[in-house]
Amino acid sequence: MAPERFHVTIDGRDLELSNLDKVMYPAAGFTKGEVIDYYTRVAPALLPHLAGRAVTRIRYPNGVEGAHFFEKNKPGGTPEWVRLETLPVPGSTKSRETIDFVVVDDLPTLVWLANLAALELHTPQWRVGADPDxxxxxxxxxxxxxxxxxxxxxxxxxxxxxxxxxxxxxxxxxxxxxxxxxxxxxxxxxxxxxxxxxxxxxxxxxxxxxxxxxxxxxxxxxxxxxxxxxxxxxxxxxxxxxxxxxxxxxxxxxxxxxxxxxxxxxxxxxxxxxxxxxxxxxxxxxxxxxxxxxxxxxxxxxxx
The missing domain is CATH 3.30.70.3300 (Alpha-Beta Plaits)
Incomplete structure (x- = not known):
């Protein structure tokens, strides 16, 4: 059966949300819809800590008991309105190697990542183009x-x-x-x-x-x-x-x-x-x- 999809508009950006009933945390019965709801509600406090920083995501497409993967590069299907910054691969000795990092400066981008089951968000101690603050x-x-x-x-x-x-x-x-x-x-x-x-x-x-x-x-x-x-x-x-x-x-x-x-x-x-x-x-x-x-x-x- 095809996953149920919902079209929403957040701050003028169009998003498609899917599989909202999928359980992400089986021990708590905590669903993807609840993940998205949490990130939406916590956004006023969270977004200032994400702003201007290249974010690494840890994605759990089938919940915390399933396989997961780290993601630094932009994923396929990234909306054109998502802010991207092309930066060197962290720790790479080859200066020509770069990654298109996602920068989460707004609520639509945060919700988009939550819908991709990016449960964990990790950021560096610096903002793009600056020394550590x-x-x-x-x-x-x-x-x-x-x-x-x-x-x-x-x-x-x-x-x-x-x-x-x-x-x-x-x-x-x-x-x-x-x-x-x-x-x-x-x-x-x-x-x-x-x-x-x-x-x-x-x-x-x-x-x-x-x-x-x-x-x-x-x-x-x-x-x-x-x-x-x-x-x-x-x-x-x-x-x-x-x-x-x-x-x-x-x-x-x-x-x-x-x-x-x-x-x-x-x-x-x-x-x-x-x-x-x-x-x-x-x-x-x-x-x-x-x-x-x-x-x-x-x-x-x-x-x-």
Missing amino acids: LLVVDLDPGAPAGLRECSAVAVLMRDRLAEDGVAAYPKTSGKKGMQLCCPISGTQDAETVSAYAKRVAEELAAMVPASITAKMAKAIRPGKVFIDWSQNAAAKTTVTPYSLRAQEFPTVSTPLTWDEVEAIGTGSAEPHHYRADEVLDRIEKHGDLLADLMTPGPVLPARH
């Missing part, structure tokens, strides 16, 4: 460490960054760990930003070697939180705030308050991975807790 610290726990241990490390990292005048804003990854997002000047290249992040990560690992590591080797990570400074390399992307994650349930990379992080880290609150409906409620209550990321931050200090 974000420093991202990825806190990745090695079991049995989890979100509680990440929260304790996040507070240490926040305080260390503050010594250099760098403000950090926390969010869950939507999976097992969390990230700190820090607005920076946008005047230093990715190598400079990455070197600074590595330096600070190694400082903290030296301070608390029993629970923090700045080394990528998986053999030394059980029970520790890995501070992944390498997320600041030009070729890397990080899950975008408010993106869904392809977990058993429709969890979301969710901005947190520092009061929440401190409570989790000290054990006075339980770690929690927020789902789509909870995140929409949080936005209604708090607004976008990461709105300050849109304001340029400081120049990072040189080695001292």
Whole structure:
């Protein structure tokens, strides 16, 4: 039977939506229609974090229990109104290799990607044609460490960054760990930003070697939180705030308050991975807790 298709017009753009009843998250009975509804409703908070950034999508055509694939290049059938930017292949040594990246600057493009079952959206720390305006610290726990241990490390990292005048804003990854997002000047290249992040990560690992590591080797990570400074390399992307994650349930990379992080880290609150409906409620209550990321931050200090 042919899939049921619906023609809609969003902000003057014509789209065709299909298979809205297809279940994307079987454990929750969460359908593609609900994915599209979530991304439509979260768009006012999400779109500023996507704007101007080349987006990598992770698509799950048959839901989170089916096969998936990463997609950087524009897909076949891309509407002519979707913004594309032709950029070098990330990490490629062949300067002639390029990709037509999608840039999500508006609601129609976001809905179009949601209809393609692009459940996860990942973006770099730079906007097209510019140096990084974000420093991202990825806190990745090695079991049995989890979100509680990440929260304790996040507070240490926040305080260390503050010594250099760098403000950090926390969010869950939507999976097992969390990230700190820090607005920076946008005047230093990715190598400079990455070197600074590595330096600070190694400082903290030296301070608390029993629970923090700045080394990528998986053999030394059980029970520790890995501070992944390498997320600041030009070729890397990080899950975008408010993106869904392809977990058993429709969890979301969710901005947190520092009061929440401190409570989790000290054990006075339980770690929690927020789902789509909870995140929409949080936005209604708090607004976008990461709105300050849109304001340029400081120049990072040189080695001292």
